[in-house]
Amino acid sequence: MLGLTEITAATGLTEASSAIDEAEKRILVCYKAVAEADRVGANTTELLAALDEAGNLSSKAHLAYEKGDFDSAQEFARLSQERLEGLDVEADALAKSGGQQRSLDFIINVVGSLVGAVVVVIGGVVVWVFLNRKYGGEEGSVS
């Protein structure tokens, strides 16, 4: 029959292990959200700092768990999750606004500049036709 201490230790182990698992899952969810925001060019500096902090709290939770300090492990895991509260929502919002900004950027830079180049060429043709009518028939040198 298990003693009270052994039952408490087993419970602590299970709770700590589950808290660490949850913290790691949360980090991965947030990492994927931040990666998407980063991909569309959003400013993710603050989100990355929070991720770094949460990741290192999770590492400390692991270390405490390996040492058998389940209370500390659970506490570090809780702090790690707490640090990431709302971070995925913020990252999703940044990704969305970053995506819109990227579309606008594309329109201005790519479409705008290519259309501008076509306008320059058409303008050149118009000017050339005008110049050709005025001076082209003379076939002589223009001083």
Place this chain on the structure above:
Amino acid sequence: MSFREYGVVFWVGVGVLALLVASPGLSRLLVWPQTEFFTELWILGPNHMAEGYPYNVSRYENYNIFLGVGNRLGHLAYYSIAVKFRNQTQPAADTFNRTFSSLPALYNVSAFVPDEQVLELPLTFSLNYSYPDALSRIEFYSLTLNGVFLDLANCTATWDSGRSEFMGNLFFEAWIYNATMGGFQYHERFVGLRFNMTI
């Protein structure tokens, strides 16, 4: 100058102007594919330069180094830097076979690094060990890294007469999160420092 010669100058001017106007768009469309995707990993000494690395180490003394990670992978990367310590007989990571050391990590440092950016971590460490005269070997107790106590019990170092040292090797392996396999995999990068444990 004939009208035809003026025409050549005119069209060259129109062409150059059109290219200038189109350049913001062309710069985005004509991007050469990047072919090398890799991660950089380095250690700098206490003065933030590639010199002054600690070699002759004393017990309890603090040493400062900088560990750098540079991401050239084309996307935000989630690294786990495994901190390991070994003596001269324990397995090291292998540059040529691109394998990691089979020693368990004492600690893992998480690092999220965006593409084309670097992360430098200032590290302060100290080693606690003893030299029992009767055994003629170093017995390690612990490594303290940025205030985190890491157990080195059962690690010893015997005298290496060839190199005249009691060797200790602190090294860092880069592991990276692979979303496809849903876990970390060895990223074939490691850096380390070799110490002579003074007595």
